[in-house]
Amino acid sequence: xxxxxxxxxxxxxxxxxxxxxxxxxxxxxxxxxxxxxxxxxxxxxxxxxxxxxxxxxxxxxxxxxxxxxxxxxxxxxxxxxxxxxxxxxxxxxxxxxxxxxxxxxxxxxxxxxxxxxxxxxxxxxxxxxxxxxxxxxxxxxxxxxxxxxxxxxxxxxxxxxxxxxxxxxxxxxxxxxxxxxxxxx
Amino acid sequence: xxxxxxxxxxxxxxxxxxxxxxxxxxxxxxxxxxxxxxxxxxxxxxxxxxxxxxxxxxxxxxxxxxxxxxxxxxxxxxxxxxxxxxxxxxxxxxxxxxxxxxxxxxxxxxxxxxxxxxxxxxxxxxxxxxxxxxxxxxxxxxxxxxxxxxxxxxxxxxxxxxxxxxxxxxxxxxxxxxxxxxxxxxxxxxxxxxxxxxxxxxxxxxxxxxxxxxxxxxxxxxxxxxxxxxxxxxxxxxxxxxxxxxxxxxxxxxxxxxxxxxxxxxxxxxxxxxxxxxxxxxxxxxxxxxxxxxxxxxxxxxxxxxxxxxxxxxxxxxxxxxxxxxxxxxxxxxxxxxxxxxxxxxxxxxxxxxxxxx
Numbered sequence: 001x002x003x004x005x006x007x008x009x010x011x012x013x014x015x016x017x018x019x020x021x022x023x024x025x026x027x028x029x030x031x032x033x034x035x036x037x038x039x040x041x042x043x044x045x046x047x048x049x050x051x052x053x054x055x056x057x058x059x060x061x062x063x064x065x066x067x068x069x070x071x072x073x074x075x076x077x078x079x080x081x082x083x084x085x086x087x088x089x090x091x092x093x094x095x096x097x098x099x100x101x102x103x104x105x106x107x108x109x110x111x112x113x114x115x116x117x118x119x120x121x122x123x124x125x126x127x128x129x130x131x132x133x134x135x136x137x138x139x140x141x142x143x144x145x146x147x148x149x150x151x152x153x154x155x156x157x158x159x160x161x162x163x164x165x166x167x168x169x170x171x172x173x174x175x176x177x178x179x180x181x182x183x184x185x
Numbered sequence: 186x187x188x189x190x191x192x193x194x195x196x197x198x199x200x201x202x203x204x205x206x207x208x209x210x211x212x213x214x215x216x217x218x219x220x221x222x223x224x225x226x227x228x229x230x231x232x233x234x235x236x237x238x239x240x241x242x243x244x245x246x247x248x249x250x251x252x253x254x255x256x257x258x259x260x261x262x263x264x265x266x267x268x269x270x271x272x273x274x275x276x277x278x279x280x281x282x283x284x285x286x287x288x289x290x291x292x293x294x295x296x297x298x299x300x301x302x303x304x305x306x307x308x309x310x311x312x313x314x315x316x317x318x319x320x321x322x323x324x325x326x327x328x329x330x331x332x333x334x335x336x337x338x339x340x341x342x343x344x345x346x347x348x349x350x351x352x353x354x355x356x357x358x359x360x361x362x363x364x365x366x367x368x369x370x371x372x373x374x375x376x377x378x379x380x381x382x383x384x385x386x387x388x389x390x391x392x393x394x395x396x397x398x399x400x401x402x403x404x405x406x407x408x409x410x411x412x413x414x415x416x417x418x419x420x421x422x423x424x425x426x427x428x429x430x431x432x433x434x435x436x437x438x439x440x441x442x443x444x445x446x447x448x449x450x451x452x453x454x455x456x457x458x459x460x461x462x463x464x465x466x467x468x469x470x471x472x473x474x475x476x477x478x479x480x481x482x483x484x485x486x487x488x489x490x491x492x493x494x495x496x497x498x499x500x501x502x503x504x505x506x507x508x509x510x511x512x513x514x515x516x517x518x519x520x521x522x523x524x525x526x527x528x529x530x531x532x533x534x535x536x537x538x539x540x541x542x543x
Contacts, residue, residue: 072528072530073528073530074528074529074530075527075528075529076525076526076528076529076532078529079528079529080529097529097532099525099526099532102535102536102538102539103536103539104532104533104535104536129533133529133530133533135530135533135534135537137533137536137537152536153533153536153537154536154537154539154540155537155538155539155540155541157540157541158537158539158540158541161540162540179539179540180539182540183538183539183540183541
């Protein structure tokens, strides 16, 4: 059966007379400069910033669940389409799903929070997967460049290992290869 | 009668009444010198001051007047009396305006006003011949010079009119002598380009000149020579029937060349060593060239003999766009790729399972 494509028609409504911005299935929005938001999050600290990201991701996951009751049956392409659409509506960047062996890597390109807001974006993605798929996954920030920001989604134990390898100077592809080898042995 | 005439009549009537009331002024008027014309400089008149009779009678002052004062007085009096016409005797004052008007009519006032008439329209006179333009003509006798040429012939039906060279402004008219010279130069250049074949001989180095190819000839001559050379090469090359008898080593010994310069450096014997095949079946019977070591001077042949192994792109799946490098892909998944999960949740679960088996 063909999956329904993401349709953003009439999702965002600008009520100029009342001065409101409404997102379908969500609370009121506020259009603010991304740089100002990033400055605020950096000044708030890691814990508050991650909490903010989790709440934002949870809301996105709730909208996904409300739109697709059978969200767990979505294919990789379908989830990429709808999750990427919701993230794009929030202005967080363009989503790409990569599979490195058995590892799931999500990549965000063109995000205005890329410079300094990597952990906020990781928290957003964690909140989405937790709310939409009921999975507690840790998002490990692998690397960021002009190609985008890559996040690896593994368990808490595997995340600590990968973060240790990355801190030891290993490149993120080497860390992924090492994770695969340790799991296979 | 216009308002202007009425105004002048009223001024005249007032003046007549004033003159009648003042006998001294009437005497002054009788002795006035003729009023200067409008273009005369009154204040700087060349008339001697003492010659003006008005100075003795018009001024009641007993003190002698200075010259400047006399000039000013003369100026004032003259300005006042300018509009007045000299009269010899006082006239009776008209009692009413109608009488004044009738008097004015008798005096001829108003005859100087002529009705305004529009100028006559310019006449379209005949056009004069050229040659009159150099003379100065009055504005009403402007003359024109129009030169008409023969109209161009109508274009043939069915084709758009083409502008002539004169209309385009690009008329190239070569003199007969220059045209002859130009054609002569062209002919001379052509004579240089055409060289008889038997006059052109170029010696090649002996090492590069195979037998029978020591002379370069023009194309027309070389065409015939090439046919002869091909017939000779066909006699030297082994026939198709003899190909089965060729050793694989000999076949592989055929050098692979990738440039014309390398072809020139080959000896005629090496050229003859290349087998000639006509069908694919005959080509299949030959041993592959990769079994023989490639000569060092033929890198292209080595590349063909040992093509790079295609990258093993299995094991990594990218949705929408990929920027993976082949080395990383081979390192992550050196073995057979795992089956692609059906759903995103399965992929997430597989990723969560990584690192938990230890």
